[in-house]
Amino acid sequence: MNWLDLSSSAFMAAFFLYCFGFMFYVVAFAGRKWSHGDPERFQRKWGKVAITVSSLGLAGHLVFFFARWIGQGHIPVSNMYEFMTFLGMAVMIAFVIISLIYRRLILGIITLPLVIIIISYASVFPQEVQPLIPALNSIWLKIHVTTAALGEAFLAVGFAAGLLHLLRTVNYSKGADDAKSKKERFWVETTLFMLLVACGFIISVFGFRMAGYEAEFKQEKVDVTQAGEAVTETNTVKYSMPPIVKPYNSTVVKAEEFLGANKPLFEAPSWMNGVNAGRKLNTVIWSLLTGAILYGLLRLLFRKQLGAVIHPMTTDIDPDDLDEISYRAIAIGFPIFTLGALIFAMIWAQIAWSRFWGWDPKEVWALITWLFYSAYLHLRLSRGWHGKRSSWLTVIGFVIIMFTLIGVNLVIAGLHSYAGV
Amino acid sequence: MFQNTKCKCGHQNPTGTVLCEACGRSLGEEAEADGTELLEMRYDGAARRSQKSNPSLLDRVWNFFSSVKVAVYLIIITLIGASLGTIYPQESTFIDAPDLSSYYKDTYGISGEIYYALGLSHTFESWWFVLLLVMIGTSLVVCSLDRVLPLYRALNKQQIRKHESFLLRQRACYSGTIDADADGWVDRFEAQAKKQHYKVIRKDGALLAEKNRFSRWGPYVNHIGLILFLLAVLARAVPxxxxxxxxxxxxxxxxxxxxxxxxxxxxxxxxxxxxxxxxxxxxxxxxxxxxxxxxxxxxxxxxxxxxxxxxxxxxxxxxxxxxxxxxxxxxxxxxxxxxxxxxxxLRDVKPVLVDKKTGKEYGPFKLSISDPETSYQLGPYQLELRQRFMEFAIGDDGRPVTKSREPKAPAFIFLLHGPGLAEGGEPFIYFPMQKDKAAFSQDKLNAALTDRFDINVKGMDNVNFVEFxxxxxxxxxxAMPYIWIGLAISMIGLTMGAYWHHRRIWVRLDGTRVTIGAHTNKNWFGMRSDLAAALKAAGNEVDPKSLDNGGNRT
Known part of the structure; x- marks a missing residue:
């Protein structure tokens, strides 16, 4: 068995251990109610199992990382697959550190699913080992990417604690019908829904990949050159999901049947005329659809808002503790993020691209993330934004981080485009 | 607004003081009402410069920039502005700038045209963005100065014995009774606090344990670094x-x-x-x-x-x-x-002149593309260089022109002198590259001379070109060194502020009654366990959580 095989086996092991770890966390907190004996003891016992299993998951993840490093000869953070798996690992590490400080098991209820989503998302991207391009061949690849990811991981744990704080403090009692409680419940629900949409994306990708679905379109794009001639450019666009929308101005070359339909329902609007814009829109629609189905099923199963399902598990945690954990995670993550995503990034950019700052979209979004969290810190320290308000900020902050990491590559690109598919 | 800043204890405080500099009692409107809310401990309740009464115009500007609220607005506006600049590529990303006015429209349609018209295609060089950065810089300077000096003064002249209302309104507090041996109790408390690296001062039946005060300077050190960084960025405008x-x-x-x-x-x-x-x-x-x-x-x-x-x-x-x-x-x-x-x-070629009638060859001669001689003597013939084109093309008026200075399609016009040729010589155009020869039909251009002469290269050995x-x-x-120094200072400040916590514990003894208040700027969890450990060592065992006086619940 070579290093790369060991690495991918370890990855699978880590993935399943995380899933089991998550289930044990749920058992520890949800099962307390139906235990016959002492609920405290029950929770401690299953909490220990959950910690052990998820720590084993992290161990497997570390084996994956170092085995791949040895196997391919350079640090595995050079494409989207490698980066996202690393980010998942960093979130686990940050989670372990914060758990060691505060010993609040409940964090696992949000953090583990987050890690599972991140690494499953990673698996959507090609996993083959790719040799380094010259731009990445630098010691700063190791330093910049790992520090930036670790900083982001702490900020993500800050989000997990913030979301828990919201689930804990938002009023889920019967008869809480005031406008404020309704609004808060709506937004907590929306946040959970977005996480389900991320699951929906992953499920649709893997579902259709396993089914081997394929469709193909020929897209014609007419451009008028400066000399006034019309030039027609023809592109072939391949879909791996059944086309709900087809690319703008395109014809079907081949579309397998799905649920009796073999024709796209709509055409992408004309302003979405990029080669892959139609396919991306189609993927977004499938993710939303799958996410919505998932959400609907869960609602049918529990017959109440998902927030109301999680809320009872959190009730014996002091909300102030959650608020403090969230703030602390961000206070720890912010300097690391500054160092990794801005300062080390500037040093590397100065060496590789001859300028420390070039307003490249990725750079700008790292700056936006930084500005946002500095606003968070100022609001908290000087304006007294504690509790719910600060927790909502961590949710927004997490959305910004995810956009910086993924959205920029998928939507905007720029110089960091090699981190894409 | 008139505000009485004289405390009950007799100390006269500057306008804007929240907590008496001497005893810690809260001042202002709620001073009389004996409140039970938590105290506002920002900057230790000291008056800031911006809280002067009767502000002048300069004071008003100062006050504007000293507000953290304004700073947060500036940050948020900058953040939104910067995100607009990432929608489409910025002008600065093009090294060979295309025709910008039409580029955005042609590539991105109507939204691209609007983007360009609004000037968002150069967001980061626009006056408003630079102005925002300058305002953030100003805010950094003013906010820091406004707060760091009063805070420094307040922390430097702390009173050890605080008023009970000050202690009991801290976020972590304790009150209880001790045995008759008050000194022994305080000794044990002090020993434990010292074990946890607190600096301890005792005075008139009161104790102050404090550690990591330097962490309070972290944010200001960070701001100094950022100011230096921003100044260095501005200095880069010096040509x-x-x-x-x-x-x-x-x-x-x-x-x-x-x-x-x-x-x-x-x-x-x-x-x-x-x-x-x-x-x-x-x-x-x-x-x-x-x-x-x-x-x-x-x-x-x-x-x-x-x-x-x-x-x-x-x-x-x-x-x-x-x-x-x-x-x-x-x-x-x-x-x-x-x-x-x-x-x-193409660097140079070594062609020969061929007299087609006799089949005789003259040369070869070295013809450098970028630096040719003005004339070449070849046997009885002379080639006199009249014109050279690096990238040959036929212009709109039908005359030959060169499109660029890159030797992409070089062409030479010689005057050929020699026996059997007209007095002033006859023009001959020569394309060293085979593809151009065909593309521009050298033979046709040379008309009658084509049948009599040719210039050509024998084999690739006689062609010298650069591959890359x-x-x-x-x-x-x-400005780079200053940029790095600024960033380094900023990072040091962030580290100081984020990874160390300023903690203080005030103990006040009144006979067998002990009142304790504790304050930190973050990590109350750690603060409470420090205090609980010291209490335990002294003889009053408590659950750390019970020390919590309620948070800033909002």
């Missing part, structure tokens, strides 16, 4: 501090760095690709670059310095293989591998 040039150097050539006394030679350019067996499936067959390298030599000119490297006297000063992550550095100049071009560039040209980016940026 003499900056240089950003691009050089295209064919292999073997030496070029002068414009505006300097330095010359760079591209001795050899290497590009290596990965072989297929190390590439994953989906990349097989693609040219994935492994390495670009320019073996560069930097020279300094000592005499006869002109644009022509051949006649200048050069002295080698630095030799370095430039790769993507490894620029050549010399005296503040940095040469970066930027790109390369592998279109072959390297593109180097030459930079000089004298």
């Amino acid at each position: 003499a501090w900056q240089m950003d040039e691009y050089l295209t150097i064919p292999e073997g050539d030496t070029l002068r760095i414009e505006g300097t006394n330095y010359y760079v030679k591209n001795e050899d350019f290497t590009v290596e690709f990965y072989s297929d067996d190390v590439l994953p499936k989906e990349l097989k067959g693609t040219a994935r670059v492994k390495l670009y390298r320019t073996d560069a030599v930097m020279y300094e000119c000592t005499a006869n310095c002109t644009a022509d490297a051949k006649t200048s006297q050069l002295k080698e000063v630095k030799r370095h293989p430039i790769e993507v992550n490894s620029p050549l550095e010399y005296k503040g100049y940095k040469l970066y591998q930027f790109d390369f071009d592998n279109t072959p560039i 040209s390297t593109f180097l980016n030459v930079r000089k940026d004298l």
Whole structure:
């Protein structure tokens, strides 16, 4: 068995251990109610199992990382697959550190699913080992990417604690019908829904990949050159999901049947005329659809808002503790993020691209993330934004981080485009 | 607004003081009402400069920038502004700028046209964005000065014995009774606090344990670093501090760095690709670059310095293989591998003149593309160079023109003198590259002479061309050291502020009654366990959580 095989086996092991770890966390907190004996003891016992299993998951993840490093000869953070798996690992590490400080098991209820989503998302991207391009061949690849990811991981744990704080403090009692409680419940629900949409994306990708679905379109794009001639450019666009929308101005070359339909329902609007814009829109629609189905099923199963399902598990945690954990995670993550995503990034950019700052979209979004969290810190320290308000900020902050990491590559690109598919 | 700032204890405080500088009692409106809410401990309740009564105009400007609320607004506006700048590529990303006004419209449609019209295509150079950065810089200076001085004063002259209302309104507090041996109790408390690295001061039946005060300066150190960084960024606008040039150097050539006394030679350019067996499936067959390298030599000119490297006297000063992550550095100049071009560039050819009638060949002669002689004597014939085109084309008016200075389609017009030719010579056009010869129909252009003469190259040995040209980016940026220093200071400040916590415990003894208040700027969890440990050592065991006086619940 070579290093790369060991690495991918370890990855699978880590993935399943995380899933089991998550289930044990749920058992520890949800099962307390139906235990016959002492609920405290029950929770401690299953909490220990959950910690052990998820720590084993992290161990497997570390084996994956170092085995791949040895196997391919350079640090595995050079494409989207490698980066996202690393980010998942960093979130686990940050989670372990914060758990060691505060010993609040409940964090696992949000953090583990987050890690599972991140690494499953990673698996959507090609996993083959790719040799380094010259731009990445630098010691700063190791330093910049790992520090930036670790900083982001702490900020993500800050989000997990913030979301828990919201689930804990938002009023889920019967008869809480005031406008404020309704609004808060709506937004907590929306946040959970977005996480389900991320699951929906992953499920649709893997579902259709396993089914081997394929469709193909020929897209014609007419451009008028400066000399006034019309030039027609023809592109072939391949879909791996059944086309709900087809690319703008395109014809079907081949579309397998799905649920009796073999024709796209709509055409992408004309302003979405990029080669892959139609396919991306189609993927977004499938993710939303799958996410919505998932959400609907869960609602049918529990017959109440998902927030109301999680809320009872959190009730014996002091909300102030959650608020403090969230703030602390961000206070720890912010300097690391500054160092990794801005300062080390500037040093590397100065060496590789001859300028420390070039307003490249990725750079700008790292700056936006930084500005946002500095606003968070100022609001908290000087304006007294504690509790719910600060927790909502961590949710927004997490959305910004995810956009910086993924959205920029998928939507905007720029110089960091090699981190894409 | 009139505010009575004289405390009950008799101390006269400056306007704006929240907590009496002497005893810690809260001042102002709620002072009389004996509140039970938590105290506002920001800046230790000291008055800030911006809280002066009767502000003048300058004070008003100061007050504006001293507000954290304003600072947060500035941050948020900058954040939104910056995000707008990432919607479409910025103008600065084009090195060879296309026609910008139509570029955005043609590429992105109506939204691109609006984007360009609003000036968002150069967001980061726009006046409003620069103004925002300047305002943030001002806010950094003013906010910091406004707070750091009062805070410094407040922390420097702390009273040990605080009023009970001050202690019991801290977020962590305790009150209880102790045994008769008060001194022994305080000794044990002090010993434990010292074990936890607190500095302890005791005075008149009161105790102050404090640690990590320096962490309070963290944010201000960070701000100083950021101010220095922003000033360094502004300093980069000084033209003499900056240089950003691009050089295209064919292999073997030496070029002068414009505006300097330095010359760079591209001795050899290497590009290596990965072989297929190390590439994953989906990349097989693609040219994935492994390495670009320019073996560069930097020279300094000592005499006869002109644009022509051949006649200048050069002295080698630095030799370095430039790769993507490894620029050549010399005296503040940095040469970066930027790109390369592998279109072959014709350097020179060695053609012969053929007299088609007799079949006789004259020559060969060396015809340099960029630096040809004005005439060549070949046997009885003479070629006199009349005109040279680097990239030959036929203009709108039907006359020959050159499209660029790159030797992409070189052409030479000679006057051919010799026996059997007209008195003043007859024009002959010569395309050294076979493709151009056909494309521009050299034979037709030469009309009657075509049947009598030809110029051609015998074999590839007589063609000399350069395979690669390297593109180097030459930079000089004298502000860089200040940028790095600013960032380093900022990072030190962040670390100080984030990873250490300023903790204080005030203990007040009244007979057998003990009242304790504790304060930290973050991590109350740790603060409470420190206090609980000290209480336990002294003899009053408590659950850390019970010390919590309620948070800033909102």
